[in-house]
Amino acid sequence: MTGEASVAAGSTIDALGQFELHPVLGHLGEALRFSQSPLFMLIAVAIVLVFLYVGMRPAAVVPGRLQAAAEISYDFVHDLAVSTIGENGATFFPFVFAIFFFILAGNYLGLLPFSFTYTSHIAVTFGLAIMVFVISILASIRFQGVGFLKHFLPAGTPVWLAPLLVPIELISFLSRPVSLSIRLFANMVAGHVLLEVFAGFTIMLAGLGAFGHVLAIAPIAINIALTALELLVGVLQAYVFAILTCIYLREAVAH
Amino acid sequence: MYRTPRLFLFAAPLAAVPGRAVAAGMPQLNFHDPLLIGQVVWGAVIFGGFYLGLSRFALPRVERVLTNRRTRIQSDLDVARKAKAEADRASAELLSARHEAAEQARAHVERIQSEARASADAHAAETAKRLEAEIANAETRITQSREQALSSLSEIATSTTQDLVARLIGTQDEQTVASAVKRVNA
Numbered sequence: 001m002t003g004e005a006s007v008a009a010g011s012t013i014d015a016l017g018q019f020e021l022h023p024v025l026g027h028l029g030e031a032l033r034f035s036q037s038p039l040f041m042l043i044a045v046a047i048v049l050v051f052l053y054v055g056m057r058p059a060a061v062v063p064g065r066l067q068a069a070a071e072i073s074y075d076f077v078h079d080l081a082v083s084t085i086g087e088n089g090a091t092f093f094p095f096v097f098a099i100f101f102f103i104l105a106g107n108y109l110g111l112l113p114f115s116f117t118y119t120s121h122i123a124v125t126f127g128l129a130i131m132v133f134v135i136s137i138l139a140s141i142r143f144q145g146v147g148f149l150k151h152f153l154p155a156g157t158p159v160w161l162a163p164l165l166v167p168i169e170l171i172s173f174l175s176r177p178v179s180l181s182i183r184l185f186a187n188m189v190a191g192h193v194l195l196e197v198f199a200g201f202t203i204m205l206a207g208l209g210a211f212g213h214v215l216a217i218a219p220i221a222i223n224i225a226l227t228a229l230e231l232l233v234g235v236l237q238a239y240v241f242a243i244l245t246c247i248y249l250r251e252a253v254a255h
Numbered sequence: 256m257y258r259t260p261r262l263f264l265f266a267a268p269l270a271a272v273p274g275r276a277v278a279a280g281m282p283q284l285n286f287h288d289p290l291l292i293g294q295v296v297w298g299a300v301i302f303g304g305f306y307l308g309l310s311r312f313a314l315p316r317v318e319r320v321l322t323n324r325r326t327r328i329q330s331d332l333d334v335a336r337k338a339k340a341e342a343d344r345a346s347a348e349l350l351s352a353r354h355e356a357a358e359q360a361r362a363h364v365e366r367i368q369s370e371a372r373a374s375a376d377a378h379a380a381e382t383a384k385r386l387e388a389e390i391a392n393a394e395t396r397i398t399q400s401r402e403q404a405l406s407s408l409s410e411i412a413t414s415t416t417q418d419l420v421a422r423l424i425g426t427q428d429e430q431t432v433a434s435a436v437k438r439v440n441a
Binding site for chain 2: 037067097
C-alpha cells in the first residue's frame with residue numbers, strides 16, 4: 001500500500017504499483033540491491049526480536065502483560081511444532097518459530113499505510129518454501145537415510161501400479177513448495193490489490209463533487225472490513241505455512 | 256482454503272481496470288529486476304540471522320524462564336505436599352495418642368470401679384457376717400431368756416398356787432401343790 005501508487009492518473013487505479021521494488025539508501029542501496037523489501041524484513045525481524053527481548057527481560061515468575069504475550073507466542077509455536085512433528089519437534093521448533101513470525105510480521109507490517117508487504121512477492125515466498133522443502137529433504141536423509149524414497153511407493157501397493165503411482169507421488173511431492181509459496185503470495189497480493197482498488201474508488205468518487213463525497217463512504221467502509229479480513233488472513237496464512245512446514249517435517253522424521 | 260474465491264476476486268479488478276497497470280504486468284514477476292533477486296538474497300541473510308538470533312538467544316531465554324517457573328512451582332508443590340504429609344502424620348499421631356489416653360483412662364476408671372465394687376462387696380459381706388453373728392447372738396440370748404423364763408414359770412406357778420391355796424384353805428402342802436402344778440404343766 002505505498003501512497004505514491006494509489007492513483008496514477010486519476011481515472012485509472014494502479015493496483016500493482018504498490019508491489020514495485022525501489023532501492024533505498026540511494027546509490028548504496030542500488031549497488032547492494034537493497035530495496036524496501038529487505039528493509040521491511042529487517043524491521044519485522046527487529047520487531048519480533050525486540051518483542052521477545054523486552055518481553056522476557058523481567059523474567060518474572062508471575063509474568064506481566066508483555067512477558068505473558070512473549071510466553072504465549074513461544075508456547076503456541078512450541079505446542080504446534082511438538083504436537084505435529086512429534087518427539088523431534090523440539091529440534092525444529094526455532095525454525096518453525098522463525099518461519100511463523102517472519103511471515104506473520106511481514107503480513108501485518110504490510111497492512112500499515114506506506115509500508116511494504118514482502119510476503120506479496122512470489123520470489124520471497126518461493127524462497128521460503130524452497131528452504132522448507134530442502135530442509136525437509138535433508139531431515140529425511142538425516143533421520144531415515146535413503147530409505148525415505150520408499151515413501152514414493154506407499155506400502156502394500158501392487159508392484160504393477162508402481163509406474164503409475166511413483167510419478168504421481170513424485171509430482172505431489174515436488175508441487176509442495178509451489179503450492180506453499182503461491183498460497184501465501186496470492187493471498188497477500190489479492191488482499192492488497194483489493195484494498196488498493198477500493199481506496200482508488202474513494203478518491204475517484206471524491207472527485208465527483210458533493211454527491212461523490214457521500215458515495216465515497218461506501219468503499220471506505222469496505223476497506224475497513226477488508227482490513228479486518230486481512231488481519232485474519234495474515235495470521236491464518238502464517239499459521240498455514242507453519243503447520244504445513246511441521247507436517248512436511250513430521251513425514252521427514254517419521255520412520 | 257481461501258485460494259479459489261480470493262484468486263477470483265484478485266482477477267476481477269484486473270479485468271475491470273485495463274490500462275497501464277495490467278500492461279506493465281506484475282512487478283513480482285519482473286525477474287529482470289536485480290532488486291527482485293536481491294531481495295531473495297537479502298531475505299536469506301536476514302532470515303538466517305533471525306533464525307540464529309532466535310535459536311541462540313531469544314528462545315532459550317524464554318525457555319529458561321518457563322523451566323524456572325515449572326521447577327519453582329514443582330518444588331513449591333513438593334514442599335506443600337511434604338508439609339501436608341507431616342501435618343497428616345502429626346494429626347494421626349495426635350489421634351492415636353488421644354485414643355490411647357482415652358483407652359487408658361477407661362481402663363483406669365474400670366479398675367477403680369471394680370476395686371470399689373470389690374471393697375464395697377467385702378464391706379457388705381463383713382457387715383452381713385457381723386450382723387448375722389449379732390443376730391445369732393441375740394437369738395441365743397432370746398432362747399436363753401425364754402428358757403429361763405419357762406423354767407422359772409413352774410416355780411412362779413407353784414409359789415402362786417401355794418399362796419392361793421394357803422389363802423383359801425390355810426394349809427401349805429408344798430409337795431401336793433408342786434405335783435399338781437407339774438401335772439397341769441405337763
